[in-house]
Amino acid sequence: MGKLSVNLCGIELDNPVIPASGTFGYGYEFAELYDINVLGTFSFKGTTKDARFGNPTPRIAECSMGMINAVGLQNPGVEKVISEELPKLKKCFNKKVMANVSGFSVEDYAYTCQKLDACQQVGWLEVNVSCPNVHGGGLSFGTSPEAAAEVTKAVKKVTTKPVILKLSPNVTDIVSIAKACEDAGADGISLINTLLGMRIDLKSRKPVIKNKMGGFSGSAIFPVAVRMVYQVANAVKIPVVGMGGVASAEDVIEMMLAGATAVEVGAANLIDPFACRDIIAELPKKMKEYKIDSLKDIIGGVQ
Amino acid sequence: MKQGLFEICQNVPLTESVYKMVLRGNTEDITSSGQFVNIKLDGFFLRRPISVCDYDENTLTILYKVVGKGTKAMSQMQEGVLDVLTGLGNGYDETVSGETPLLLGGGVGVPPMYKLAKNLIAQGKKVSVILGFNTKNEVFYEEEFKALGACVTVTTVDGSYGIKGFVTDAMKNKEYSHFYVCGPEPMLKAIYSASTTSGQFSFEERMGCGFGACMGCSCKTVTGYKRICKDGPVLFKEEILWEN
Numbered sequence: 001m002g003k004l005s006v007n008l009c010g011i012e013l014d015n016p017v018i019p020a021s022g023t024f025g026y027g028y029e030f031a032e033l034y035d036i037n038v039l040g041t042f043s044f045k046g047t048t049k050d051a052r053f054g055n056p057t058p059r060i061a062e063c064s065m066g067m068i069n070a071v072g073l074q075n076p077g078v079e080k081v082i083s084e085e086l087p088k089l090k091k092c093f094n095k096k097v098m099a100n101v102s103g104f105s106v107e108d109y110a111y112t113c114q115k116l117d118a119c120q121q122v123g124w125l126e127v128n129v130s131c132p133n134v135h136g137g138g139l140s141f142g143t144s145p146e147a148a149a150e151v152t153k154a155v156k157k158v159t160t161k162p163v164i165l166k167l168s169p170n171v172t173d174i175v176s177i178a179k180a181c182e183d184a185g186a187d188g189i190s191l192i193n194t195l196l197g198m199r200i201d202l203k204s205r206k207p208v209i210k211n212k213m214g215g216f217s218g219s220a221i222f223p224v225a226v227r228m229v230y231q232v233a234n235a236v237k238i239p240v241v242g243m244g245g246v247a248s249a250e251d252v253i254e255m256m257l258a259g260a261t262a263v264e265v266g267a268a269n270l271i272d273p274f275a276c277r278d279i280i281a282e283l284p285k286k287m288k289e290y291k292i293d294s295l296k297d298i299i300g301g302v303q
Numbered sequence: 304m305k306q307g308l309f310e311i312c313q314n315v316p317l318t319e320s321v322y323k324m325v326l327r328g329n330t331e332d333i334t335s336s337g338q339f340v341n342i343k344l345d346g347f348f349l350r351r352p353i354s355v356c357d358y359d360e361n362t363l364t365i366l367y368k369v370v371g372k373g374t375k376a377m378s379q380m381q382e383g384v385l386d387v388l389t390g391l392g393n394g395y396d397e398t399v400s401g402e403t404p405l406l407l408g409g410g411v412g413v414p415p416m417y418k419l420a421k422n423l424i425a426q427g428k429k430v431s432v433i434l435g436f437n438t439k440n441e442v443f444y445e446e447e448f449k450a451l452g453a454c455v456t457v458t459t460v461d462g463s464y465g466i467k468g469f470v471t472d473a474m475k476n477k478e479y480s481h482f483y484v485c486g487p488e489p490m491l492k493a494i495y496s497a498s499t500t501s502g503q504f505s506f507e508e509r510m511g512c513g514f515g516a517c518m519g520c521s522c523k524t525v526t527g528y529k530r531i532c533k534d535g536p537v538l539f540k541e542e543i544l545w546e547n
Contacts, residue, residue: 022517059521064348270349270512273304
């Protein structure tokens with residue numbers, strides 16, 4: 001085992017760096033730029049039961065040290081992901097990939113996860129519970145411990161692969177939701193998804209994004225993410241994947257000290273397509289600087 | 304696509320709000336007219352996508368309009384080095400131009416027409432160009448297009464220079480084999496209706512990454528969903544669906 005390696009829910013990763021869902025497509029676009037096998041793994045574009053175009057444009061707004069997006073889970077639907085996207089990925093990525101799944105009902109989640117469970121390439125199922133529950137008044141599954149637990153149980157029933165629940169930070173008590181997922185059988189927790197945000201154009205006096213609101217990500221949210229990873233990692237026994245504004249090897253180390261077993265990198269990929277490759281290359285130097293022998297040793301190591 | 308460092312050689316105003324910047328660096332990944340570059344600016348989170356006006360082996364020319372804080376900061380740069388992603392977007396298909404192509408640029412949609420005109424003229428095509436602006440003091444690059452040997456018509460909305468009206472008014476009397484257009488969406492729509500041949504349209508959209516990863520700039524087309532940054536910015540007339 002290398003000094004950078006970590007074990008995420010029973011699967012060894014060469015390093016803890018994972019491009020986050022929605023910032024890395026289905027991987028092969030980045031494979032044109034560098035050998036993506038240097039990654040620990042990556043979480044592919046949020047996949048739903050049916051194909052989705054997503055929200056109307058503009059979908060993107062800039063902020064100080066960050067951005068807002070309201071893409072709206074554009075994806076070709078799980079059948080096409082399996083028949084078209086995964087075979088393309090296989091040609092350039094020989095590791096297990098993390099499948100990111102979204103749904104608008106408990107049945108949706110179970111359907112999509114069952115389909116992906118049959119794919120050998122898929123190592124983990126990362127279940128995004130930030131989507132609105134169409135049968136539950138539109139509130140996101142991730143805002144109630146009961147709804148998050150219900151999704152967890154439904155997904156666990158249809159798969160033997162490790163299930164990681166990806167949590168929304170837009171809640172009053174993140175710990176109660178993480179614990180509910182753990183109690184329902186989740187194998188891991190990943191957080192934080194984007195923070196709900198909004199920008200207004202002063203000239204037109206209209207929201208910059210057509211959907212009005214969107215998910216705020218980027219360096220600006222890093223301290224919020226570190227805090228929530230710390231809180232959750234201290235409350236659950238299952239591994240935590242930390243994300244939110246990570247943009248450097250030092251950010252990865254900080255996330256791991258807060259309690260993350262692995263670390264996802266999101267918006268940074270959009271500004272610098274080589275961000276993850278460069279972070280991985282930088283990690284050994286930073287480990288030396290901070291006297292870290294093995295990354296495994298620092299998980300939750302904050303004093 | 305390539306990420307590279309480019310040295311600022313020139314950065315001068317052409318009008319009150321449009322600037323010309325000449326950069327020196329590795330341009331080998333720029334393969335077609337109509338492509339764009341994505342520029343990282345200190346102090347701003349997202350890059351700025353800007354169309355390529357002209358390029359050769361080691362220089363890149365962009366013409367950009369100051370529309371916000373980022374482009375304002377760009378306009379004040381005198382020297383230094385910029386982190387630029389090059390070779391983005393599909394670019395224009397020059398092989399279907401026919402012998403008498405018509406190029407239409409509106410405002411800051413004019414720049415990508417320059418390299419296109421240069422290439423088509425070098426291929427021996429008889430190129431007509433219509434440049435549309437709001438008013439006389441916004442006009443730029445008329446002489447540069449003439450120097451290439453193109454037949455140039457300028458229109459202004461207020462009639463203070465050239466033909467009074469829109470590019471479509473100047474288009475009525477033209478005979479052409481194919482057309483290429485870049486400009487604001489109302490202009491694109493007007494040309495879509497007024498044109499009598501096939502043609503290619505350059506689209507603009509707010510982008511996250513500019514290289515196909517984030518799905519921030521998707522649009523619906525006759526042939527399915529496309530990303531303006533990766534599958535565009537150029538779409539053929541036959542595949543366009545007007546939504547909004």
